[in-house]
Amino acid sequence: MFRTDGTHSVAIARDDITAPTGGSFISLRDPVINNFGQVAFEAEMTGGSADFGIFRGEGGNLTPIFVANQIAPGGGTFEDFGNPVINARGQVAAVASMTNSTSPIGLFVGDGTNAVAIALTGQPAPKGGNYDSRSAFAKPLRLNDRGDVAFHIGLTGGTSSQGIFRGDGQHTTTVALAGSIAPGTTGTFLSFQDIKLANNGRIAFIGTLLPGVGGVDTSNNMGIWTGTSDEDLQLVVRTGDVINGNVLTRLSKDVDGPSQFDMNENGVVWIGSFQSPAKEIVFSQFLGESVQP
Numbered sequence: 001m002f003r004t005d006g007t008h009s010v011a012i013a014r015d016d017i018t019a020p021t022g023g024s025f026i027s028l029r030d031p032v033i034n035n036f037g038q039v040a041f042e043a044e045m046t047g048g049s050a051d052f053g054i055f056r057g058e059g060g061n062l063t064p065i066f067v068a069n070q071i072a073p074g075g076g077t078f079e080d081f082g083n084p085v086i087n088a089r090g091q092v093a094a095v096a097s098m099t100n101s102t103s104p105i106g107l108f109v110g111d112g113t114n115a116v117a118i119a120l121t122g123q124p125a126p127k128g129g130n131y132d133s134r135s136a137f138a139k140p141l142r143l144n145d146r147g148d149v150a151f152h153i154g155l156t157g158g159t160s161s162q163g164i165f166r167g168d169g170q171h172t173t174t175v176a177l178a179g180s181i182a183p184g185t186t187g188t189f190l191s192f193q194d195i196k197l198a199n200n201g202r203i204a205f206i207g208t209l210l211p212g213v214g215g216v217d218t219s220n221n222m223g224i225w226t227g228t229s230d231e232d233l234q235l236v237v238r239t240g241d242v243i244n245g246n247v248l249t250r251l252s253k254d255v256d257g258p259s260q261f262d263m264n265e266n267g268v269v270w271i272g273s274f275q276s277p278a279k280e281i282v283f284s285q286f287l288g289e290s291v292q293p
Contacts, residue, residue, distance in 0.1 A: 012058070012062075019043070028042075036088060039086075052081060119137075140194065146201075166228075175227065175233065223239065
C-alpha cells in the first residue's frame with residue numbers, strides 16, 4: 001500500500017515486513033487518508049497475535065488502532081473490523097464485530113492510545129428503542145476533526161425503525177428519526193441515505209418521505225436536510241421545489257453509488273435534475289437560521 005503526490009511515493013505497508021502484532025500481512029484494503037498524509041487501513045494477518053486489525057501509518061512505523069483479540073471499550077473482545085474513516089488528528093472511526101459481548105457489533109473511535117465506544121448494538125438509543133444489530137451502522141460513517149461521528153443505524157423496540165445520530169463517546173445526539181415529521185414539510189421521514197458532517201457538528205443528509213402522508217408522492221418525496229440535532233433540523237431542498245424557474249425532479253446519484261452532494265461550514269452543494277431536461281449544480285448557503293439556494 002502506497003501514498004503518492006505524483007512525484008514521490010511512500011510505502012505505507014508491505015506484506016514482506018513484520019506486522020506490528022507479529023507475523024505478516026496477507027491482505028491490505030480500504031485505505032483512507034487525511035490532509036496530513038496519515039493513512040488508515042484494514043489488514044488481515046497471519047502468524048502473529050491477531051488475524052485482523054486497523055492500522056495507521058505515514059511511511060514509517062505503523063500504529064495499531066484496533067486489533068482482534070483486544071478488549072473493546074464497553075466490554076467484549078474485538079473480532080473483525082470495517083468501514084474505517086480518519087480525521088486530521090489521526091483518530092480513526094470503524095465498525096467492529098465482537099465476541100464475549102451482549103453487543104455483537106459496535107462503532108468505535110481510537111487513536112492508537114485511547115479508544116471509546118460511540119454506539120453498541122442492543123444498547124438504548126437517545127429517544128427510544130435500541131440500536132439494531134440486523135441493520136447496524138450503514139455506510140457511510142462520517143468523522144470530523146473534533147472526534148464526532150455521524151452514523152445511520154436501524155432501531156428496534158421503539159416507535160422508529162431507523163435514525164441518524166451524532167456521538168463522541170460521551171454524548172449522543174438524535175439528528176433524525178424515521179416516522180417523525182420532516183421539518184419544512186407536512187410529511188414524515190421514511191428512510192435516509194448519504195450523510196455529511198462538518199467540524200462544527202452540523203450534519204446534512206438525504207432523506208426520503210413516506211408517500212401518502214402529508215401530500216407526499218413520488219414527485220416530492222426526497223430532500224436534503226441539515227442541522228446539529230432534530231431540534232434545529234431544517235429543509236435545504238426538496239424534489240418538486242421550483243428553483244430559478246425550473247422544477248427539481250430528482251437529486252442526482254451515481255449508478256450504484258453515493259448521492260451527489262457535499263457540505264462545509266457555509267452551505268450545501270448538490271446536483272439536481274430539473275424539468276427541461278437539465279442538470280444543475282446548486283450551492284445552498286447557510287444564512288443564520290435559514291438556508292438559501
